[in-house]
Amino acid sequence: MLAATALLLVALAGPPATAHDPDTAEGRAEQAELLRIYQPTWKSGQAIAAAAPISCVNGMADRYPCKNVELLSFLPQSALGGGSSSSMWFWKDTSNSNEYILYCRSNGVSFVNVTDPSTPRYLGNLPSSNGVSSSWCDIRTYRNYAYIGKDSVSHGIQVFDLNKLRNVTTPQTFTADARFTGLTNSHTLWINQTTGFLYVSGANTCSKGLTIYDIKTPLSLRQVACYSREVYSHESVVVNYNGPDTRYTGREIAFNYTGQGKRFQILDVTDKANIKVLSSVTHPGASFIHQGFATSDYKHMIVNDETISTAGGSPDFVYNIEKLDAARYVGKDVAARGVFVNHNGYTVGNRHFQASYRGGLRILDTTNAATAKLPEVGYFDVDPSSNAAGYSGSWMALPYLSNGVVAVQSIGVGLFLVRPTGAAAVS
Numbered sequence: 001m002l003a004a005t006a007l008l009l010v011a012l013a014g015p016p017a018t019a020h021d022p023d024t025a026e027g028r029a030e031q032a033e034l035l036r037i038y039q040p041t042w043k044s045g046q047a048i049a050a051a052a053p054i055s056c057v058n059g060m061a062d063r064y065p066c067k068n069v070e071l072l073s074f075l076p077q078s079a080l081g082g083g084s085s086s087s088m089w090f091w092k093d094t095s096n097s098n099e100y101i102l103y104c105r106s107n108g109v110s111f112v113n114v115t116d117p118s119t120p121r122y123l124g125n126l127p128s129s130n131g132v133s134s135s136w137c138d139i140r141t142y143r144n145y146a147y148i149g150k151d152s153v154s155h156g157i158q159v160f161d162l163n164k165l166r167n168v169t170t171p172q173t174f175t176a177d178a179r180f181t182g183l184t185n186s187h188t189l190w191i192n193q194t195t196g197f198l199y200v201s202g203a204n205t206c207s208k209g210l211t212i213y214d215i216k217t218p219l220s221l222r223q224v225a226c227y228s229r230e231v232y233s234h235e236s237v238v239v240n241y242n243g244p245d246t247r248y249t250g251r252e253i254a255f256n257y258t259g260q261g262k263r264f265q266i267l268d269v270t271d272k273a274n275i276k277v278l279s280s281v282t283h284p285g286a287s288f289i290h291q292g293f294a295t296s297d298y299k300h301m302i303v304n305d306e307t308i309s310t311a312g313g314s315p316d317f318v319y320n321i322e323k324l325d326a327a328r329y330v331g332k333d334v335a336a337r338g339v340f341v342n343h344n345g346y347t348v349g350n351r352h353f354q355a356s357y358r359g360g361l362r363i364l365d366t367t368n369a370a371t372a373k374l375p376e377v378g379y380f381d382v383d384p385s386s387n388a389a390g391y392s393g394s395w396m397a398l399p400y401l402s403n404g405v406v407a408v409q410s411i412g413v414g415l416f417l418v419r420p421t422g423a424a425a426v427s
Helices: 002-012 026-038
Strands: 048-054 063-067 068-074 086-094 100-107 108-113 119-127 136-143 145-150 157-161 178-180 188-192 197-201 210-214 220-229 235-241 252-255 264-268 276-281 291-294 298-307 315-320 327-335 345-348 351-355 361-365 375-378 407-408 412-422
Touching: 063 068, 068 220, 068 375, 086 136, 086 145, 086 407, 100 136, 119 197, 136 188, 188 235, 197 252, 210 291, 235 345, 252 291, 351 407, 375 412
Parallel strands: none
Antiparallel strands: 048 068, 063 375, 068 412, 086 100, 100 108, 108 119, 136 145, 145 157, 157 178, 188 197, 197 210, 210 220, 235 252, 252 264, 264 276, 291 298, 298 315, 315 327, 345 351, 351 361, 361 375, 407 412
């Protein structure tokens, strides 16, 4: 029976066509592979707390392949509350400038003080609602509150007061301050810090489209809109626009990625009762338009398509968004970086920081995004054993900590804190 189960998991773990939606066979295949590769008891290794940064020398930092990235520390999954891991986010306490990583796990959320990135401190665990477990967990913050959702299980949205993290000296088991049950499951979350609206993608609401909540009263979620014109919303990034298209300056603009809908969209969501589609575009061979992030000048959007991976590399797709109502596909970056699968990417300055599963953290230069050239200027490979396609390795990398520190998560393995150097550093 065990052998048959193992064979089934391996069979399901082939490259999926529409990953991430747990109600599809392909999404269930991804979940099966995440379970199959979950081996924290031996793979996560020992904590690393270096007195000085471990430099990248001859392509290695400790046992990790690298280029222009130094290793500051590592906390294994076994020291972070166990389970597997997926998304994460960050929070800076404005009262004392302490910084935290909020680390999403299958069975809860870990809180890690990373103010000193050489000696991160695990502060404790917020267990999942009702003890449920899911491979997909997402978390975002608004003011001093964290919002946590899970997919494929009945979890709702947990709300947690981050002020509780102050002065914690020994690991705690925390409790949520509120739980919203107006939805059961959700895939990804985004919060517009300026307007106080929470955007939920892939939930059981709005036909898995974009569900919008007012959270200006942080412990209460009030649904204000529903965008359900697409088959799915996998993720959205929403901003008060301040880019080159001055017609939309100050308006609330959502960049929406529709997964198996194979569309990248730009929505004007300023009027929640009248959401307008400004652009809806795609690229050749689109498979699962997963997520994207704009260049710092908001002239171009760098989009990842999770289920495209070729022998020539795992490309990113570049769109021109200088006119929000006339977005157009520019081309794909075809630099050979391996066949690993690209995942979430975020831009700071002229650098795009991308989590790429078995490829780990990849750092791309966006200077020539107009020609779809995104040369790789640095990397830190959290999975030295393989750069193949598949769903182990890094799900998310966050380049928003002080002094250039980047948090890099590895599924079932743990949390790395690294810093780009030389050509990989933001300029």
